Amino acid sequence: MENVPKSVGIVLDGNRRFAKRLMMKPWMGHEWGAKKIHELLGWCIDLGVEEVTLYAFSIENFDRPKKEFDFLMDIFEKEFADALKNPNVEKNGIKFNFIGRIDMFPERVSSKMKELMKKTKDYDKLTVNFAMAYGGRAEILDASKKLFEKVQKGEVKEINEEEFRKCLYLQNYPDLIIRTSESRLSGFLLWQGSYSEIIFLPDIMWPEFTKQDLKNSVKEFYNRKRRFGR
Numbered sequence: 001m002e003n004v005p006k007s008v009g010i011v012l013d014g015n016r017r018f019a020k021r022l023m024m025k026p027w028m029g030h031e032w033g034a035k036k037i038h039e040l041l042g043w044c045i046d047l048g049v050e051e052v053t054l055y056a057f058s059i060e061n062f063d064r065p066k067k068e069f070d071f072l073m074d075i076f077e078k079e080f081a082d083a084l085k086n087p088n089v090e091k092n093g094i095k096f097n098f099i100g101r102i103d104m105f106p107e108r109v110s111s112k113m114k115e116l117m118k119k120t121k122d123y124d125k126l127t128v129n130f131a132m133a134y135g136g137r138a139e140i141l142d143a144s145k146k147l148f149e150k151v152q153k154g155e156v157k158e159i160n161e162e163e164f165r166k167c168l169y170l171q172n173y174p175d176l177i178i179r180t181s182e183s184r185l186s187g188f189l190l191w192q193g194s195y196s197e198i199i200f201l202p203d204i205m206w207p208e209f210t211k212q213d214l215k216n217s218v219k220e221f222y223n224r225k226r227r228f229g230r
Helices: 015-021 026-047 066-085 087-091 107-120 136-152 161-165 211-223
Strands: 007-011 051-058 094-099 126-134 176-180 197-201
Touching (some): 026 066, 026 126, 026 211, 066 107, 087 094, 126 136, 136 161, 197 211
Parallel strands (some): 007 051, 007 176, 051 126, 094 126
16 A cells, blocks of 8 residues: 555554453454454555554553463463564564563563563564553653653753653654544553544454454544644
8 A cells, every 4th residue: 555654553442342242261362463463564565654552551550450461471482482483583584572560460471571672672574563551641741751761971962852852762763553442542652642643443343353443543643634733
């Protein structure tokens, strides 16, 4: 497709409701959601998207029931371990980043995240940012603390938007944000998404998301006139 947004953010929502619809345990939907991410990355490569940021686990998600939380940690550990061994990661030049307070995760999960970032840091065809232990307010708070420390050390002479941007988890701004299952952002990229085009798909659960849904979202994106406040 022509005129594809360079950077896309997606809120991956609806896994549990999808599982309930199929009369499965709610947390079983996360397995379906993980498989969908595999497909999504292939679609992004096919369409020419250069960066995708996925809201996969919020700070509030740490309050999920223990059985579901443990199930999710097992999925994360397995998926990241598999990515470390997957030859298609290098073949397709996929760079992985994890943004958020990732040290909140169990060491068995956070260590895989750090290893995957280190291994793929020089790949440059598709950048995949996983927002993990993430919250938009937490990001702004952490960036403010980091900027304050820089001012104290004399590293920053003037406080402005550019210096603040450098302190965020994610420095790039998404052109398009897609949210499945609901019609709200739930704190996703509050600073970076100020002028992103937002498309809500409240009737589509994340495991149901298709390549055509992505293409339709891209088409709608380019049918909009972006004014950036002007």
